[in-house]
Amino acid sequence: MAVIRCESNPVVRPQDVPPTRPNFRVLGAFNAGVAVRGDETILLLRVAEAPIPEQESDVLIPLLAESGDDVSIIRLQSADSRYDFSDSRVVSENGRVAMLTSLSHLRVARSRDGVRFDVDPEPALFPRLSMEAWGIEDPRVTQIEDRYYVTYSSVSPRGVAVGLAETTDFRAFTRLGLMLPPENKDVMLFPERIGGKYCALHRPVPRSFGAPEMWIAESPDLVHWGNHRFLMGLGEYGWDSARMGGGAVPIRTERGWLVLYHGADASHRYSMGAALLDLEEPGRVLARSARPFLEPEADYERNGFFGGVVFSCGAIRLGDTIRMYYGAADETTAMADIPLRDIYDTLAEEA
Numbered sequence: 643m644a645v646i647r648c649e650s651n652p653v654v655r656p657q658d659v660p661p662t663r664p665n666f667r668v669l670g671a672f673n674a675g676v677a678v679r680g681d682e683t684i685l686l687l688r689v690a691e692a693p694i695p696e697q698e699s700d701v702l703i704p705l706l707a708e709s710g711d712d713v714s715i716i717r718l719q720s721a722d723s724r725y726d727f728s729d730s731r732v733v734s735e736n737g738r739v740a741m742l743t744s745l746s747h748l749r750v751a752r753s754r755d756g757v758r759f760d761v762d763p764e765p766a767l768f769p770r771l772s773m774e775a776w777g778i779e780d781p782r783v784t785q786i787e788d789r790y791y792v793t794y795s796s797v798s799p800r801g802v803a804v805g806l807a808e809t810t811d812f813r814a815f816t817r818l819g820l821m822l823p824p825e826n827k828d829v830m831l832f833p834e835r836i837g838g839k840y841c842a843l844h845r846p847v848p849r850s851f852g853a854p855e856m857w858i859a860e861s862p863d864l865v866h867w868g869n870h871r872f873l874m875g876l877g878e879y880g881w882d883s884a885r886m887g888g889g890a891v892p893i894r895t896e897r898g899w900l901v902l903y904h905g906a907d908a909s910h911r912y913s914m915g916a917a918l919l920d921l922e923e924p925g926r927v928l929a930r931s932a933r934p935f936l937e938p939e940a941d942y943e944r945n946g947f948f949g950g951v952v953f954s955c956g957a958i959r960l961g962d963t964i965r966m967y968y969g970a971a972d973e974t975t976a977m978a979d980i981p982l983r984d985i986y987d988t989l990a991e992e993a
Contacts, residue, residue, distance in 0.1 A: 644980070644981050644984055645935065645936055645978050645979075645980050645984070646978060646979040646980070647940060647976065647977075647978045648757060648976065648977040648978065648979075650757050650758070651940065651942060651970075651974075651976040651977065651978075652942050652970055652974030652975055652976045653757055653758075653759055653967075653975055653976060653977050654671045654672075654674075654685065654687060654751055654759055654761065654974060654975035655671065655973075655974050655975075656668040656669060656670055656671050656973065656974070658671065658751075658759070658761050659671045659687070659689050659749060659761050660761075660763055661691050662691065662747070662764075662765060662768070663691075663693075663713070665693055665694055666691045666692060666693055666694065666704075667691060667692060667694050668689060668690070668691045669690045669691060669692055669744050669947055669973070670688070670689070670690040670744075670946075670947050670969075670972055670973045670974070671687045671688070671689050671690075671749070671761070671973075671974065671975055672687070672688055672690075672953075672969030672970065672972060672973060672974060672975050673687075673688040673779070673780045673781075673953055673954075673955045673968075673969040673972075673975075674686055674687045674688065674751070674781070674955055674956055674967055674969070674975050675781040675782045675783035675792060675891075675955050675956045676783060676890070676955070676956025676957060676958055676967050677783040677785060677790055677812070677956075678958055679790075679811075679812065681754060682752050682753065682754060683752070683753045683754075683755075683756040683759075683958075684750060684751070684752060684783070684812050685750070685751040685752075685753075685759060685956070685967060685975065686748050686749070686750055686766065686781045686783055686792060686812070686956075687748065687749045687750070687751055687761070687975065688746050688747075688748060688778075688779050688780055688781065688955075688969075689746060689747055689748070689749045689765070690744040690745070690746045690777070690779075690947075690972075691704075691744060691745060691746075691747075692704060692743055692744040692745070693715050698720075699719050699720050699721065700717060700718075700719070700720075701717075701718040701719065701720050701725075701727060701733065701743070702715050702716070702717055702718075702743075703715065703716035703717075703718065703733065703741045703742070703743060704744065704745040705741075705745070705775055705776065706745070706769045706770070706772075706774060706775040706776070706777075713745060716741070718733065725740070729948075730743065730947065730948065731743060731744070731947070731948060731972070741776075742776045742777065742797065744777070745769065745776065745777045746769075746777035746778060746779045746797075747765040747766075747767060747768040747769060747777065747778060748765060748766045748767040748768075748778060748781050748792075748794065749761060749762055749764075749765050749766055750762045750766045750812050750813075752812075756965065756977070757977070766812070766815055767792075767794075767807060767815050767817075771796075771817075772798060772800075773796045773798045773800065773803055773805075773820060774796050774797065774798060774805070775797070775798040775799060776797040776798055776799070777797050778794045778795065778796055778797070778805060779794060779795040779797060780794060780795050780827065780828070780955055781793065781794040781955060782794075782829065782830045782831070782888075782890070782891055782955050782956065783891065783956060784830065784831040784832070784833050784891045785833060786831070786833060786834065786835075786840075788810060789808050789809070789810055790808065790809050790810065790812070791806065791807070791808050791831055791864070792806070792807040792808065792809070792815070793805070793806055793821065793829040793830065793831060793842075794806075794807070795827045795828075796820065800824060801823075801824025801825045802824055802825055802826065802827050802847075803820050803822060803823050803824045803826065804820065804821045804822040804826050804827065804829045804844065805817065805819070805820055805821065806818040806819065806820075806821040806864070818864070818865075821842075821864075821867065822844060822867065825846065825847040825849065826844055826845065826846045826847065827844075827845055827847070827887065828843070828844065828845040828856075828887035828888045828889075829842055829843065829844045829845075829888070830842065830843045830888050830889075830890070830891045830892065830901075831864075831891065832891075832892050832899070832924065833891060833892070833894070834894075836860075836921075836922070836924055837922070839860040839861060839862060840860065840861045840862070840863075840864050841858060841859070841860050841861075841924055842858070842859050842860075842861070842867065843856055843857070843858055843873065843888045843892070843901065844856070844857050844858075844859060844870075844888075845857070845886075845887040845888060853875065853876055854885055854886070854887065855872070855873075855874065855875040855876060855886065856872075856873040856874050856875075856886065856887060856888055856903070857870055857871060857872055857873050858870070858871055858873045858924060858925045859871075871925055873919075873925060873927065874917060874927050874930060877905060877915075877930070877931075879932050879933065880907055881905050881907055881911075881913050881915065881933065881934050881937075882903075882904075882905020882906070882907075882913075882915060882931075882934075883905075883907060883908070884905075884906050884907050884908045884910075885905065885906040886903060886904065886905040886906070887903060887904055888901060888903050888904075889901075889902040889903045889904050889914060889953070889954040889955060889957075890902040890954050890955065890956050890957035890966065891956065891957075892919070892924070893957065893958075893959050893964070894921070895918075895959075895982070897918055897928075897986070898918040898919055898920055898921055898928050899918065899919040899920070899921060899924055900916060900917075900918060900964075900982075900985070901916065901917045901918075901919060902914055902915075902916050902954055902957055902964070902966065902985075903915060903916065903917060904952075904953050904954065905934065909950075910950065911937075911938060911950045911951075912938065912950065912951040912952060912953050913934035913936060913937045913938065913952060914934055914935060914936040914937075914952055914953075914954055914966070914968065915930065915931030915933070915934045915935060915988060916930070916931050916935060916985050916988060916989065917929065917930040917931070917989075918930070918989060927992045928991065928992060929989035929990060929991045929992055930989060930990065930992065931985075931988040931989055931990070932988060932989070932990040933988050934988070935980055935984060935985050935988050936952050936966070936968070936978060936980070937952065938950045938951055938952050938970070938971070940970070940976075942970045942971060942973075942974055942976065943970045943971055943976070944971065945971060946970060946971025946972060946973035946974065947971060947972045947973040948971060948972035948973075949971045950971070951969065951970065951971050951972055952968050952969070952970060952976075953968055953969040953972075954966050954967065954968035954969070955967075955968075955969070959982075960979075962981060962982050962983070963979050963980065963981055963982065964979070964980050964981075964982060964985060965977065965978075965979050966978055966979075966980060
């Protein structure tokens with residue numbers, strides 16, 4: 643397969659992003675939404691940062707203060723037997739995630755060539771609401787007419803909800819409120835109305851029966867969402883048999899809506915595959931990947947804050963090539979060019 647990883651990968655690293663506070667460090671700049679505006683390629687990065695511990699035994703938990711205008715810090719000790727610290731991303735208690743070890747916000751990076759990016763010195767969107775107490779994550783950017791809509795995960799002790807914001811210039815952003823309640827994430831808007839309605843892919847997370855799988859919904863106005871229906875579930879081929887969810891915003895092609903999605907196996911190894919949806923009836927899956935078109939193979943994909951992960955939130959079409967930006971090992975942002983024909987070659991028709 644002719645996946646061409648950018649020679650400059652990773653194109654954005656944590657050290658390229660200034661922290662929001664002098665006592666914080668940036669752990670990751672990754673999972674970026676992507677847009678093209680004029681002659682610029684825009685990345686809307688998820689930036690994860692954490693307070694710098696004074697002692698090696700400290701585990702510091704950043705949390706948006708109830709007032710919404712500051713960040714408080716919870717101090718734990720790594721020897722505290724009440725908690726499980728084995729996953730560097732979270733603190734678990736009684737077998738469930740209790741706290742996050744970082745606080746994420748969204749930051750703009752700009753490029754004239756799609757490779758060399760300048761990162762804005764200040765956040766584009768920073769947590770400020772109670773439903774964002776543990777941060778805002780994994781943005782997807784969809785251009786509809788002259789506006790860019792941003793869907794993102796809104797994380798708090800009440801669960802993961804879906805936030806919606808809009809911008810026309812990637813300098814001023816307006817929050818439009820919660821789009822979907824917990825527990826949901828990986829939401830992408832289609833870039834045009836279909837049958838006169840807005841459409842979105844989303845990934846609810848059942849807590850009793852079922853599995854984290856992809857659904858589709860529609861709206862007359864981007865505010866009221868309904869006609870939710872199952873789209874596709876965990877795969878039979880191994881690579882996406884444990885977890886899956888939408889990645890990049892759907893791309894219109896001659897063969898259907900191309901949806902790049904992530905899948906994980908039982909060992910938490912995240913890869914990227916694709917699905918084709920009918921252009922007029924996007925709730926109908928035409929084909930999906932029997933094997934991934936991108937797997938974590940490069941060193942920066944296998945090793946990092948959480949290794950063995952390639953995870954895309956944005957891609958653009960350049961002729962017969964898909965240029966995909968993706969998070970590598972939950973730490974950096976990388977880019978790869980993949981011929982459309984090679985993505986199509988991974989597809990197996992749905993029965």
